[in-house]
Amino acid sequence: MAEVVLKNVVKRYGELEAVSNVSFECRNGEFLVLLGPSGAGKTSTLKMIAGLEKITSGQVFIGGREVNGLEPRQRRVAMVFENYALYPHLSVFDNIASPLKAAGVAPGDIEARVKHVAKMLQIEQLLDRRPAHLSGGQQQRVSFGRALAKEADVYLMDEPLSHLDAKLRHETRGELKRLHGELGTSTIYVTHDFREALALADRVVVLDKGSIQQIGTPAEVYDQPANDFVADLIGEPPMNLIGCVATQLDGSLCFASDAFSLRVPSHAVDCVRGMTLPRQVRIGIRPTHITVELRPAGEDSVRAEVYVLEPLGALSILTVKLGADLVKIRVPEDFSAEIGDQVWLRFAEEKIRVFDAESGHRLV
């Protein structure tokens, strides 16, 4: 086990700055997830830690030792990357066993370790085959197994579940989490899937365009997104962001637009009072934190028009028009409404977040 520290790490490919001044720490034994959309710089960051890409500037430390000048094999890391890089002439068993053999592990122990990961990844029946005779998802699991079987201070994983079907991905995700619980090996895991990040991570590093947007626990990035980018990245559907102004009307603070006026919730009053009013903001509210009524539901309810209703089995997603914004709400499966119907929304006050309209930063 070892901790990994990045200090002001930059990666440039010619003119393009793919990773900009990134600093974070994966603590000893921590499961750290790098989350971001395509092109965010996740793989580039992981490759610099692994030693597969040169660091343009900045420093990487593993277990307290600066590794900038070290070869990948001197870094004591095990890697799983998107391209599986299996040995074509070796069986699945030997592919997984090869790093163990190279490390001089006793044959009995090799067999036990290979069988253990093969069982976990559901590839026990494939151990005699050659990689060419496997599907893409099977090859990915073999490559994953080879990394997991190896003894390492740090695991580096780049979308290791991306080629698996939904069911297998879900199962493997659970097994991976159990395995990390057992071994406690520091792990840096790259994904663009917020569900994987929330399910697996001790902490999440959210990246966009090479820059860190937020570092936090799954609960923090979900409940307290640092900006509108993080709010929009996490959740299915993501957090609603509704344009309005924070202002003072008849002596009370409110969020107002052509379509609604909403009293500023008590947890936000101090912050709004400190602003120069009126101020353009966006209020953020998750689809689970809105309730819908078919008739006016008191002073704080907001009128909206049904745009579309999509049943998803256990629940439905209702989309309504609120002024210029479309707002999504999770409603019970038996909820029914027609396009164009009027409905009244009620926001869970304590769950309202407020973002600056211009910078996107969360204010409350």
Ligand SMILES: Nc1ncnc2c1ncn2[C@@H]1O[C@H](COP(=O)(O)OP(=O)(O)OP(=O)(O)O)[C@@H](O)[C@H]1O
């Ligand atoms: N070898 C390279 N040469 C030039 N540009 C590169 C190279 N590798 C990556 N890039 C660019 O750097 C940026 C970051 O790429 P990177 O692969 O790190 O993104 P990513 O977050 O892993 O994305 P994805 O989710 O699509 O895998 C992208 O704009 C990409 O086009």
Ligand SMILES: [Mg+2]
């Ligand atoms: Mg990538």
